[in-house]
Amino acid sequence: METEERHGEDLRQEDLIIGSPRSSMDDKGRFVLPAELRQRLGQEIYVTISPDDNLYVFDPQEWKRYSEALMARFEEDREGMVLLVQRIMGMAAKVRADGNWRFLVPQRLREICRLQGTIFFFSRGDRIEVMNEQAAKERFAQIMSEAVRKKQAQLGF
Numbered sequence: 001m002e003t004e005e006r007h008g009e010d011l012r013q014e015d016l017i018i019g020s021p022r023s024s025m026d027d028k029g030r031f032v033l034p035a036e037l038r039q040r041l042g043q044e045i046y047v048t049i050s051p052d053d054n055l056y057v058f059d060p061q062e063w064k065r066y067s068e069a070l071m072a073r074f075e076e077d078r079e080g081m082v083l084l085v086q087r088i089m090g091m092a093a094k095v096r097a098d099g100n101w102r103f104l105v106p107q108r109l110r111e112i113c114r115l116q117g118t119i120f121f122f123s124r125g126d127r128i129e130v131m132n133e134q135a136a137k138e139r140f141a142q143i144m145s146e147a148v149r150k151k152q153a154q155l156g157f
Contacts, residue, residue, distance in 0.1 A: 020120060020121060020122050021036055021120075021121050022034070022118055022119065022120045022121065023118075023119055023121070024117060024118050024119065025105070025110070025115050025116050025117060025119050026102075029104055029106075029107060029110045030098075030102040030103060030104045030105070031102065031103055031105065031115075031119055031130075032100065032102050033045075033097065033103060034121060037121065038101060040059065041057065041128070042059055042060070043096060043097040043101075044059075044060060044094065044095070044097070045057050045060075045063075045094075045095055045103060046058045046059075046060065046092060046093070046094050047092065047093050047095060047103075047106075047109065048088050048089075048091050048092040048109075049087060049088065049091040049109060049112060049113065050129055052129075052131075052135070053113055053114075054113055054129050054130060054131040054135060055109065055113045055115060055129070055131070056124075056127050056128070056129055056130075057121075057127060057128040057129075057130055058126075058127050058128075062126050062127055065126075066127070067089070067092075070084075070085060070088060070089075071085070091108070091109055091112070093106045113130070113131070113132070114132045114135070115130065116132065117132070117133060118133050119131065119132060119133075120132075120135075120136035120139075122136070
């Protein structure tokens with residue numbers, strides 16, 4: 001849902017999340033938050049399912065904005081939004097890092113997102129999208145596609 005993301009005028013430079021680091025998911029369903037993301041995200045994060053069945057990761061401030069925008073849409077169209085709200089909020093969890101910066105992803109969410117082994121963190125500006133290796137390869141191919149290169153050139157970025 002494209003409109004759920006914050007627009008440039010709302011997002012300050014220091015709010016941007018950059019880079020695409022990787023980590024690994026251990027057998028207990030924990031991942032170590034890469035060092036370059038720790039200061040930005042902090043020791044408490046919110047996770048939920050993305051439209052592509054990947055894991056969205058938010059810091060508390062961005063989660064508040066995201067969930068408030070979702071609920072505002074729900075208030076406008078309860079019948080049309082109920083399943084989406086149940087999907088996003090029902091899969092959501094607040095997780096806290098242990099002393100080694102490991103976060104435990106709830107099992108159900110981990111299974112749906114197919115998170116195991118090497119995982120990749122892709123910035124979406126105001127949030128992180130975490131995905132398994134296969135999904136990351138597919139995303140990387142999309143990012144490097146001719147259509148995206150043309151759009152980048154067209155827009156002057």
